[in-house]
Amino acid sequence: MARELTDDAGPGDNQPTAPQRIGVFGGTFDPPHIGHFATAVNVAAELDLDQMLLVVANSPWQKLGTRPITPAEDRYAMVAAGAALFELVEASRIELDRGGETYSADTLEELRELHPTAELFLVVGSDAADGLDTWKRPDVVRELATIVVVDRAGREGGVPPQGWNYVKVDTPRLEVSSSDLRRRAEVGDPLDVLIPAAVIDVIRGRSLYRRHD
Template sequence: MSGLVTRIGLLGGTFDPPHIGHIRIAQEARSALGLDEVLLVVANQPWQKVGSRSITSAEHRLAMVCAATEGIEGVHASSIEIDRGGDSYTIDTLEELSARNDGAELFLIVGADAAAGLETWRRFVDLAQYADLVVVNRSGTSRDIDTSTWPDRWRDGTGVRHLEIEPLQVSSSALRRGVSTGLVPPGFMSDSVLAYVREHHLYDGDSHE
């Protein structure tokens, strides 16, 4: 392996809870882009969701992602934002990972909705210094995103990849409601994650929306 550049994908999120859609994106990105690994980066305090709803503790969310990724080749949970503490900002994570993995190529994996709002992210113009952008689109949907404010390397397309996946009708909010009502849609949450949720009574009749 000497001399080979390590290629690392980052898929950040709240993962409250993690579901098969997250895993599919990670696996398909790893395969399509030839990544050595994809890190599911668990947000400590997601700034986008402050005040929107009650969020499960970072420790529980990390444990669920560890359970969801167990045994899946090249897909791993990352506690980097939890270990850092405070509000979680992608630019801080990219800077830290770049310093830890000298010479590695980083790939920031985001959904099309998140890509459309990148200008609201902290120091978003600096993101392209550290990573290529991977925009995940649902098959059959438009790729039209206003990139006029993006940093040059992303705006001209040289640092952007597009990944199309078949859509899954699953969301963390639907799974939270399912656990709360006892009607969890089958196949969308791994058995190990569901067992953890039930063992720790997560989402039982709460206000997670």
């Protein structure tokens, strides 16, 4: 069952041991689909993680102005519904609660405060890996996290620039497009298999992606 991100347990608290190997997989998740969850599960298994956080972007700076973004709370509800199906995978609203534009450096700093002894592993697609030096405060990202590079269907091969600590993890390269899924939802085409049923329930229950004439 997915849990929201919380502070580490204090002395005497009757809580589980704090995670020591944490995966951080950020995204717009508009909507989250089987490709996202397959990546999360496979990275968690390959790297023996204690926790894999699906971090919902509050305001993804790289997509602002390119298209309408589904409200953050709706995207979080979809991710939480899907994450609940997979062991070790958890929805995180850390960026929603912080507000403002979404930057990995800020998120990693906050996670370091919450989990001071944990190893952090930041998942990035191979299509973005070679551009890490252009991110906001790349020195902070480089210092706080090991980069986990996963190939995306049709966009394989990219790696971080020299000086970055990274590993590559082979994950299923499922050709699933969020933009195609939004189009399918808008016209009422089936989403089964491409999106977990629990996420589809959220989409239908909140009337997300439907055309409003």
